[in-house]
Amino acid sequence: MVQLTVEECARRDGSDGPAAALALRVVVETARMLGAARLVPIESAHIDGCLYHGDSGTLFAEQLVAGHGRVRVPTTLNVGALDLLHADRARLAPQPAAMARRLMQAYLDLDCRPTWTCAPYQAGHRPAPGTHVAWGESNAVAFCNSVLGARSERYGDYLDICAALAARAPDVGLHRDENRRATVLIDGSGLDPRLLAEDAFYPVLGAWLGASVGSRIAAIDGLPLSLSDDRLKALCAAAASTGAVGLFHIIGVTPEAPDRATAFAGVPPMETIRLTGALLHAARDRLSTTAALPDTAIDAIAIGSPHLSIDEFQRLLGLLRGRRSRLPFYACTGRHTLDKLQALGLTEAVAAANITVVADTCVVVTPILPAGGGVLLTNSGKFAHYTRPNTGYDVVYGSLSDVAETAAAGRLVRDEALWR
Secondary structure, three states, X not given: OOXXXXXXXXXXXXXXOHHHHHHHHHHHHHHHHHOOOEEEEOOOEEEOOOOOOOHHHHHHHHHHHHOOOOOOOOXXXXXXXXXXXXXXXXXXXXXXXXHHHHHHHHHHHOOOEOOOXXXXXXXXXOOOOOOEOEEOOHHHHHHHHHHHOOEOOOOOOOHHHHHHHHOEEEOOHHHOHHHOOOOEEEEOOOOOHHHHOOOOHHHHHHHHHHXXXXXXXXXXXXXXXXXXXXXXXHHHHHHHHHOOOOOOEEOOOOOOOOOHHHXXXXXXXXXXEEOOHHHHHHHHHHOOOOOOOOOOOOXXXXXXXXXXXXXXXXXXXXXXXXXXXXXXXXXXXXXXXXXXXXXXOOHHHHHHOOOEEEXXXXXXXXXXXXXXXXXEEEOOHHHHHXXXXXXXXXXXXXXXXXXXXXXXXXOOOOOOOOOO
């Protein structure tokens, strides 16, 4: 039995309109099924359900609009199925394209912010440590818990928007102290500092982490304490793609883990895994679904899962050094980054490099890549995981430097020195 407050009972019974009542009933029933004794007030939400997967999602969102629904907490939107700024990007048939557009509009009508990004934390949505939120999208949930120290379970489509309308979430899982304690220690103290200094290391570590720990809570010790948001973003995205990772601790970085003792709440780890270069080399190789040989033909390049930041665009342009891509090259990003590109006068440089910018969506959730399949080069652990099942393309994983050199050469160029 879920105990409700007087305010929650009134909302359930229609005090704030039919949409809010429906939303709260959904949250309460979910809480009951999960065994929660109560609901917890939330301070923000991030919505994954705005990505079109079928007409039912559109009709549900429009029902909430018709019921005078409005989000009760600050709410950002994940990617949709359309690039609303570049009409020619997605090759959807007229009917699904129309339904996808209706879905995106419905979420705007619910007063959600039109961020359309899988990296809301880089678009200004950064809840404070210890606050309860309801976030969807796997990398965003992992970043929210592991980097920001806010508290969110892994909210699925439609439950996320119901939580936003109700301003409540079930008091279960990662909302509760006892479920946030680390149980597995990942010891990275023996890794080569040169490896830790490379951007390409962090998607590999994330992919290994997700595959190795699943839904258990790991604490990683031995990483640099001054990790950039982009490296943390890449780590979270890969970990949440290859495993059911909603939270991990980085000792000295995660707000809840200033040291080992705090991360484990004074209890010895149930398991300790020591990272080695050989172990991570093997994890790197598993990110590619086809042989990465000098004569491997590359048919397209895609980066930006999660969405590219302004720093990543600047690093890419620096690596290209004015050269133009000889291959189809897609860079997925959010509107907040496009605004920064424009402000810095870099929009023309990106276009001159023959890079196709994709906003509001990405190449693995809607048909954007050239038809016919082939081999895709990416520096994203998340793209590496989802590209083959979602697009039919095989994948080669490389660093951002590999991406730039391959784009300029028109053939695969991959530096193996680091991984040796």
